[in-house]
Amino acid sequence: MYRLLIVDDEVHAVRAVQSGVDWEKLSITNVYVAYSVKQAKEVFLQEPIDIMICDIEMPQGNGLELLTWVREHYNATESVFLTCHSDFTYTKKAIQLGSLDYLLKPVRYDELEEVIEKAIERVEYKREQIAFNENYAHYYSLWSKNQPILIERFWKDLLNYRLLSNSNQIKELLVMENIPYQETDQFIPVLISVQRWYKVFTPRDITILEYALQNAAEEIIFTDYPNSQMVHLKEGTLLGLIPDFMADRNKVEPDQLRKAFETYIASCNRYFYCDLSCYIGESSFLWEIVKEVELLTQMEINNVTQNNKVFVKNEWLNHVGTITKLIPMAGWLEMLKSGAFEAVFTATEEYLNSWRNMELLDAKLLQEFQQSFVQILYHFLQVKGFHSHQIFTDHMSPERISTAARSVTDLQAWVKDSLKTTVEYCRVSEESETIVDKVKWYIKQNLGDSLSRDDIAKYVHVHPDYLSRLFKKETGISLIDYISEERIEIAKELLANTDLSVSGIAVSVGYSNFSYFAKMFKRATQLNPQEFRECNMSNK
Structure with missing residues (x-):
């Protein structure tokens, strides 16, 4: 719901806007009125205003001065100027102050409604940004104060092979370091993998957000599983370790655990701008954990089609199989040679779309596709008399190649980008060639x-x-x-x-x-x- 303020010294103009716009359709619950800059400021001091419709020329101060004041004190408010003046100086000043639009009287009400809808979209976007920044600040504060603890170091040493997966050595370390585990305790490992971020973040931002993901798991899941532990394995990958040995409770219920992680995924999608999937392993003794995590890691590598899902190891292994699919590369090469570039774009997109719902698709097939497609592009460029190193810079870097084979979505983006670069280079070269x-x-x-x-x-x-x-x-x-x-x-x-x-x-x-x-x-x-x-x- 949104609140709107109309500022105009002409009473009939205010009433016309009040009666001419379908406010309910726009989800505007409150429409306030002011007939001067002074009255407008008083409304702002009493009510949260999301959108302001304002005249420019008014007694005792004009709309541009009012907007300057609003920008200083209520920057989240979106503004629209409604005036009889078509002076470009006014228009330029309004744009400089961040006004959404500048409409001339008499205004068509359907046109005004469209502008208000745009203002609502910007208000909603700002609200989301404010909420995200508040969450970010909260988790940054927690992260900056957090210190490594002994138990986390034990798990990192075990998972990074600084400890032998040997029951006797683990038993000795537990006693020596006073770690509250027994060598016979069992844990359920859960690999949490970020598949992509919705926004571009700096490395520091990602560190904070990964801490937020960890904290969210502790709040949403670990409250029901006391003494659980979260370990950061690498960028974008966390490991949850859930105890399956509590004396005062039964073994962990798999369905209950799955539902908890489904709730966790939905929450992370909403608040932390990312897609992620979770991979649940079998209950294992301490000396078996490393091997179990390796299997979960392989599951994550081979998940190239499905996002935001919970996978259970036993169910995954029951569906593992092989898939062979003929890749129609020869036809695409002939299309490129004949100049049917749009047809190639369409054919590759449709072909890769057909892979999205294949449960048995794995990373190996994506890598084979990518390697074959690189050969097609190189062959085409050789036929055209071009050197590939003149065209491809970032596209064929080891980092970009590796990222492209992580999922069908990433592969489609890489194919489209590589094709676009190739085609544009050929077109420009052919146009300039004598x-x-x-x-x-x-x-x-x-x-x-x-x-x-x-x-x-x-x-x-x-x-x-x-x-x-x-x-x-x-x-x-x-x-x-x-x-x-x-x-x-x-x-x-x-x-x-x-x-x-x-x-x-x-x-x-x-x-x-x-x-x-x-x-x-x-x-x-x-x-x-x-x-x-x-x-x-x-x-x-």
Whole structure:
């Protein structure tokens, strides 16, 4: 529900707005009225105002001055100016002061209602931000005062392999460190994994929020399971350890524990801007915990389709299987080559969407898809004559590759981003590429074939005669001579750096007649092919 204030020195204008707008539809429960800046300030001092509709020119102070005062004292209030003045100076000042909109009288009521709806959205967003900041400040205070305790250090040493998972050694340590466990005690490990944050946070923010997640688990779950312990394993991953040995109670009920963690997940979604899933293991002795946590970690790695769920290890293992699915990469490559970029975007999106509900899908298949897709992009870029390192910077970094294979959602984002970058680079390059550039690239890609002027002209969509004149004008050399020079240059490299036969090299650079090749080679280098090779061998 929201409160609104109308400020205008014209009584009839105020009444018109009061009667012309459907306030109930907009969830406006209280509409207040002020006929001067002074009266408006008095209303603000008595009532919380969410939205202010204000005239600009009024006696004893104008609306811009009022808005300045409101911004200083009630920054959460959204404002809309309603005035007869269309002066751009007023408009500019209103925008500088943060006014949502600037409407001219007489205003259409449907237009005013739309602006009020926008104001309500901004008010709601500010309320959420205030609530989040209050929560953040609360948990920051708790986190800053919290000190490591002996029991937490014991668990970290055990989970980080600083202790052997040996019952005798654990028993000795429990006695030596005065830790209130017995070597026969059992715990149920629960892995809590943040799958994604809804917002971009700094590392410090994430540390505070992870502490908030830990504190929420203690408030929502651990109150029913005394002496439970939470351990931070790594960024985005917590481990809850719930005792299953209390003398004054029965064993932990799995269904009850599942419901508790479902409630916990829903709460974290709402207050801490994240998706997360929980993985419940089997009740284990202290020396068995490490192995059990490793199994839960593997479950988390292989969960690539489902968010905000509770998984129980035994149920998961009963559904484990294998899945094979043909990935239609060849078709996508042909689409890219033919320039059907939008079709590729659609095909990849639809294909990956089909994976979302597959329970047996695991991280390995996502990694295989990603590797194959990288090869498709590299092959396409090679065909187009581009170097992948010129295009991809962050996309192929180890961190980005690893993140993309964490879930179908992350993989879709990576595929879409990589495709977009590839397509945009190709479009920009093709638009800036000249006819001569295209001809040179075509020649380079087809030196081993029989190259004719007509074939090249057809590739660049010009008349053969025009192509010959243009190429000579741009390069200072005829098209035929350029092809010959390129073939000889490649032949020189092969003769100097490989053990290929001279006849084989002749064929690879487009000469089916060896004698003609030798003749052209000697004309260009003053040496026959064998002499050229021997000369280069002696210089190495």
